[in-house]
Amino acid sequence: MNVLVAVTEAAVPDDEFEINGTEIDEQYLTYELNEWDEYALEEAAGLAEAHDNVEITTVTVGPERAEETIRKGLAKGADRAVRVWDDELAAVDLLAPATKARLLAGVAAQEEPELILAGAQSSDDSFGATGVALAAQLGYEWAAVINQLELDNDRGVATVHRELEGGVEELTEVELPAVATIQTGINEPRYASLRGIRQAQRKPLDVHTPADLGVESVASPLSLSELVEPESESNVSLFEGGAERTAGELAGVLREKGVEA
Secondary structure: OOEEEEEEEEEEEOOOOOOEEEEOHHHEEEEEOHHHHHHHHHHHHHHHHHHOOEEEEEEEEEEEEHHHHHHHHHOOOEEEEEEEOOOOOOOOOOOOOHHHHHHHHHEEEEEEEEOEEEEEEOOOOOOOHHHHHHHHHHOEEEEEEEEEEEOOOOOEEEEEEEEEEHHOOEEEEEEEOOEEEEEEOOOOOOOHHHHHHHHOOOEEEEEEEEHHHOOOOOOOOOOOOOOOOOOOOOOOOOOOOHHHHHHHHHHHHHHHHOOOO
């Protein structure tokens, strides 16, 4: 069984940073495996441990810099990886979920996975539509924001549990092949072992351009017009001094607020 896991690297700004036009200067950024994708990857690794003949392939749309992040995924249990990039993609201002889904669909057409897993959203852009858009591109069944997944190979279905708005819980089945977007908390992502890190360096990592995948244009309907740091307001009272003094000041504030012992 082939499981394809869509992973992305997320840009994480320092606590203090500067904005240059519509970008945060690179000196203030580090890149990490997207948090939600870590859970998707762990779910795939768990399926491989529970079922025979499961091969895990990760797919990433990103520049050569992303290969460090991709190797982390390989160290955590993926068997091989695919990265998609070219100069035209590098020039795209803001890659829309639908555009990214077309690229991922091109990889899926080559890999022919029975199950595709992806994080429910990205932690930097906060996009959460890529997985569902990918299912639409492929004509696959899908389930989003999953916090429990069980695979039945004999029946060719996946049983999924979802928490919806208002405390509603849904338990349903999707027929394979299918796309599932994974919520945080579904499992406990593993740390990469020293052995896994060594093995990751030898695992295959193929690079494709959009043209290799039959995608003629990566034009995105989205553009980034402005980037600003939101203003934060706080009303903080700071008590300084010894315990007796600060306790007395705190008690006075609580009395003013109407809090009685």
